[in-house]
Amino acid sequence: MAPTIQSSDSLVPKIVLQTISPCPPKHRGPLAKTLTTLEKKLFPSSEAFDYVLELKKPNIGVILAYASPSPPSPNPKSNPSDQNPKPPSTPIPTPPAENLIGYLIFQRLKGVTWIHKLGVVERERRKGIGRRLVEALMWEVKRGGGRKVVLWVDEGREGARALYRGVGFEEGGVVEGYYGVGRGAVKMEVEVEAE
Numbered sequence: 330m331a332p333t334i335q336s337s338d339s340l341v342p343k344i345v346l347q348t349i350s351p352c353p354p355k356h357r358g359p360l361a362k363t364l365t366t367l368e369k370k371l372f373p374s375s376e377a378f379d380y381v382l383e384l385k386k387p388n389i390g391v392i393l394a395y396a397s398p399s400p401p402s403p404n405p406k407s408n409p410s411d412q413n414p415k416p417p418s419t420p421i422p423t424p425p426a427e428n429l430i431g432y433l434i435f436q437r438l439k440g441v442t443w444i445h446k447l448g449v450v451e452r453e454r455r456k457g458i459g460r461r462l463v464e465a466l467m468w469e470v471k472r473g474g475g476r477k478v479v480l481w482v483d484e485g486r487e488g489a490r491a492l493y494r495g496v497g498f499e500e501g502g503v504v505e506g507y508y509g510v511g512r513g514a515v516k517m518e519v520e521v522e523a524e
């Protein structure tokens with residue numbers, strides 16, 4: 330599979346989303362460093378990912394949300410009235426790491442796409458960025474001919490569960506102790522509609 334780096338104009342002003350899947354070798358080092366730094370602020374160390382290792386996997390993808398200093402320029406190929414603009418196919422350079430405000434890590438496994446991580450920096454929460462990241466993945470999955478997105482979420486993360494339910498995920502069973510003592514995991518999944 331050819332590496333792709335794509336961007337999309339966001340419906341949320343001053344936000345740019347960038348999908349990297351798979352991660353080209355020259356981007357792995359800097360991206361691993363950036364994600365590791367951000368993740369330390371958002372997740373317990375027991376849930377830390379080894380991004381140097383993960384980003385080498387061809388089926389791993391990352392969607393990054395950046396605060397843009399100015400609104401992104403319109404995509405000339407998209408219809409301005411289109412509520413779901415398509416990303417351009419031309420690769421764009423990665424914006425500065427300090428502008429990174431959210432990210433989503435996914436993995437394609439046997440026709441199913443798994444969300445491994447979703448995080449938004451605290452000061453930018455409740456502005457729709459987490460939802461945008463998940464919707465962007467669902468669009469990517471649909472575009473790639475996939476049908477299902479699945480995840481495990483800590484049952485105590487009520488905000489995240491509400492977000493996923495809000496974009497169509499349904500909750501399955503709970504596995505007790507999945508994340509540690511007293512921390513069960515809920516399986517959630519959504520079927521993405523074919524285009």
Ligand SMILES: CC(C)(COP(=O)(O)OP(=O)(O)OC[C@H]1O[C@@H](n2cnc3c(N)ncnc32)[C@H](O)[C@@H]1OP(=O)(O)O)[C@@H](O)C(=O)NCCC(=O)NCCS
Nearest residue numbers: 446447448449454455456457458459460486488489491492
């Ligand atoms: C969960 C998280 C990614 C949400 O990001 P966000 O950008 O604040 O989410 P959004 O603004 O897109 O929220 C969309 C909807 O999700 C629900 N939601 C999000 N955060 C919520 C919270 N703290 N409490 C209740 N509902 C919440 C709401 O329904 C919200 O819609 P509304 O704001 O119109 O009511 C963010 O809080 C986070 O990074 N938390 C720490 C890491 C984590 O829990 N990750 C998820 C598990 S992998």
